[in-house]
Amino acid sequence: MSNQNQVQLMAHLVAGYPNLAISLSVADALVQGGASFLEIQLAFSDPSADGPAIQTACASTLAKGFTTKKGFEFIAEVNQRHPNIPLFLMTYASLAYAPGIESFIKKAKEVGVKGVIIPDLPFDQDEGLIAACQKNGIAYIPVAAPSMTPERLHKMTQAKFTYIYAALRAGITGSKTTIDDQTLRFLDAVASGGAKVLGGFGVRTGEQTKSLSNHVYAVVAGSVFINEITAHYNPQNEVESKIKIASAIEAKAKEIIGG
């Protein structure tokens, strides 16, 4: 666990949003702002576990011609710039299944991915993802939800995963999350098998981070950054957009960490 005042941040970004050049500077700004991990999402046409902000960002990215190949190139570039920041890849089953899960994970390994989060390949219907990850030395990161039955959560926490992503509420990413005793009890249950807990869904403020700090290994924030990008992006002025977005993202990351 991290110390009282400084919690680690796992910052989420969509590769290629609002375009490849700016998303690279978003990655830089997140690291500059103090992120300890980056969760890089490869856009999928039907991201059913994401909120409207990320869904719309993914649709826009795909409309601009995003491909898995470009996504992997993006990750390789981020990895080269920030070799000390572990990169986790987030996407959906379809993108891993289409090329074959083995070959997808092998490719992920090559570009420097340290863990994968694929919410619609749950730990007991994973299509061989867990085995492929083990073979390549990548962490399979399951997503726990507060609505899970205690039996199912127990099964997950006892399965010896290095990390578990804990969704802080029953909904989907990006809307309002209140952190109460129940949330903290859930986080502690997720951690009970020894996994490092990445807590996210609706984290927007330093206040939330502070109340989570003793219960998670890192907080995850995503939609809040996407919203900053969307608000500051002006396609008519790429240069100015890039500067504005980078400074907004860095400031937001610092605010969430509480630094």
Add this chain to the structure above:
Amino acid sequence: MSDNGFFGSFGGKYVAEVLRRPLDELEDAFNRATIDAAFLEELRLLQRDFIGRPTPLYFAENATKALGGAQIFIKMEGLAHTGAHKINNALGQALLAKTMGKTRIIAETGAGQHGLATAAACAKLGMPCEVFMGEVDIRRQQPNVAAMEMYGAKVIAVKSGSKTLKDAINEAMRDWAAQFDTTHYVIGSALGPAPFPDMVRFFQSVIGKEVQEQSKERKLDVAALCACVGGGSNAIGFFSPFIEKKEPRLIGAEAGGIGPGPNENAVRMSGSAAKDGIVHGYKSRFLLDEDGQVAETRSISAGLDYPGIGPQLASLGLSGRIEFRAITDEKALEALQFFARQEGILFAMESAHAGAVAMQMAKEIPANKAIIINMSGRGDKDIFITSPVFRPVEWELFLQSELDRLHQGVDIHYAKALPSAQKNEGNR
């Protein structure tokens, strides 16, 4: 029934953990309901009195003569309340939700037929209903939006993603994940994560059971059943009692759209474009690009314009029990006109694809045997789609004059007469 949610290698529950518990609870409740005599009796009475079952099995004598082969029969699902088979499932699921103690119903809709059926079922059962519909679909399917609102449902415009059916599904899933303790999500087709494919088939199997009885009563020697297949709820319900038998032939009509090229159709089974994929919580055959992104589809019929297919149908397609054929927009329009003129029966655009398959097959099958078409819906709803094709000039004049009248606030009795369209060739 599926084997633990799977039909061969297809099906499953490929969902984020947030949805796992609602699905597991639903599966339990559904399994109990299928053996609960009180539930089944309440459903039977509602099917009889509210939906209007059984729907007729109609001998299309004129069509039979004109085609010159097998006897053509039409299962008249379009006579079911709200105009299509969709009500069988919507009512069944809404009733199940009520017995589970849910107090709110949500649904997704593309063209609006499933939303309409769900709205009507909820009005009948006294449950509040919210229907998620893509902003683009709302724009092109206004008549159904108006009807849903008439039944008291709230239609929610989905503005994320591509703003169509698949985004409406995502939005409904999202709502359900956050509120499943009070809410049931009525999926409209035989797809999605388990238990939906089993459940939707169960409620739609009333079609096939009636067909089985009706053809036995009339001593029909049935050679083939034809149904259109989008997600496939009417087809799987219609075929259901015959799946384990060797006869009759089961034929699914897919949307051939405007041609065989990419993004021109919604052909998942009869062509070579589709591949195995995992989308919307289930594994099946999907139209995907090489990265696994869901491809755009195209069909004149909104109900067949979907990139995936129910997992059980996909499995039965691969095993050879169901044959699939692609029917183009043009062939479907021909079938629509043929049955309207021959029989005085107006098919929905979706169902006209099944009619077109029967027209192709009639001559190959001898006159002492029968082909049964499932007319899954009636065509009244398609007036905004068929009118611009069959009578473009009159239609434009009508819309223009209605708009003028609305702007001027004139009662229809005092409105000026429609300017007469030139009634000659060029209208067709």
